[in-house]
Amino acid sequence: MRKVSFAEFGGPEVLQLVEAEEPHAGPGRIRIAVRAAGVNPVDWRLREGQVLGAHPVELPAGVGLDAAGVVDEVGEGVEGVEVGDRVFGEGADTYAEFAVLSAWARMPEGLDFEEAAGYPSVVETALRIIREVGVRPGQTLLVSGASGGVGSAVLQIARARGITVIGTAGAANQDYLRELGALATTYGEGWVERVRRLGRVDAALDLAGSGVIRELVELTGDPRKVVSIADLGAPRLGVRFSGVAGSVPDALTEAVDLISRGRLHIPVEKAYSLTEAAEAHTDSRAGHTRGRRVLLV
Template structure:
């Protein structure tokens, strides 16, 4: 089968389309015929070798974690799905024609494979960081870098909980954020002054999604480093802020994603799709930022 791998750390161009043996599920795993794979910022950082202390991989390595597709094999002990079921979930090296999933959930009615592939990591991350930063209904939350996949999920989930969200994004994505339920503003110069004008009663917590060097500004706005959390700036801890990157309840997040989708509360649109052979272009596009939703690779 065809799979995307990298044989050395480096830029997107190190990704290659290789012929590899098909995988088969072990106990508690399933195999899917992959239909779509979501592109995450973490994929690029691991491929570039920036996170070797946390995510050291054996080379050559596959890439991708979020996938949707059709179950075609089930491992021992798996009783909740059968071949032919449409699922979305998490595995390792899923950017391939067939992939093993360690955690999965049925795709809700009406959700496309492309959209489903964009939900796992963003929704798990959104649920986790909202809980970890401790923002409550009636409070105001700043989300820096709010228009990407994780930001899109954070804004909608927080708004549904009765939290006022101020989201930063580029000029082109201001109306997109407004449509999600956020109070939008741009990033850059005079950020603190703009946020204070929008939140005269103060900002109770702040999430840094994009890693754009905003931790000091977030701390200034909240007045409390413990109420600031980043998923992208691993130096945040040096300022007393929180850093979060480890999933805590992936299965629960998948089920919650399906429930929120079914209730019409959560939508993470697909902004751009790429074919399997263009995986390097997909990762490069995603890493450039400025997205309104998700970048997804479609597998034939």
């Protein structure tokens, strides 16, 4: 089978499309014929060797956590899923023609593979950081870098829970944030005052890693009310860096419910082929994404 792999840490140029042995579903796992794989910032962070403490990598390594596809092997002890089912979920080395998933759910009606591949890690991350930052219904959450996949999920999940959301993004994404129910403003010079004019901030999330941790602490008045998933230096300012996943099966269950009720939709900004994995990483690292990026297999 074809699989994206890297044999050394480095830039996107280290990614190669190689022939590899097919993986097989062990106990408690399923294998899918991958139709689409989600592109996440953690993918290029691992490729660069950034987060090896939380995610050890043995070279040569595959790439990718999220995927959607058709079940073609069911491991021992697995119930409730059969060969031929359309599923989305999280596993390992998903930039490939076949991948083994450790967590999955049946795709909701009306969801295609391309869109489904963009949900698993994004929704788990969104649910986790909303929980960790401790924001409650009736309060206001500031989301810095709100237009990407995690931001799109945070805005919609928070709004569904009765939380007011202020989102910062580039000028081109202001209408998009408003469509998701957020009070929107741009980043750049004067952004703190623009946020203050929109209302009091009870908690804040840093999703972009753009050097705004001090300002987020200033706006909330308490470093414990700020969580980052993008700034590795956040703990030096007393801010929690959230990088360890919670329960992916629970997140998928909630994702299916929200999608089925029309409360969650994360658009795919751009789809790439497996041969374009390096381009997908370059674009993901550049930021300014509206929704998700995925690879089509």
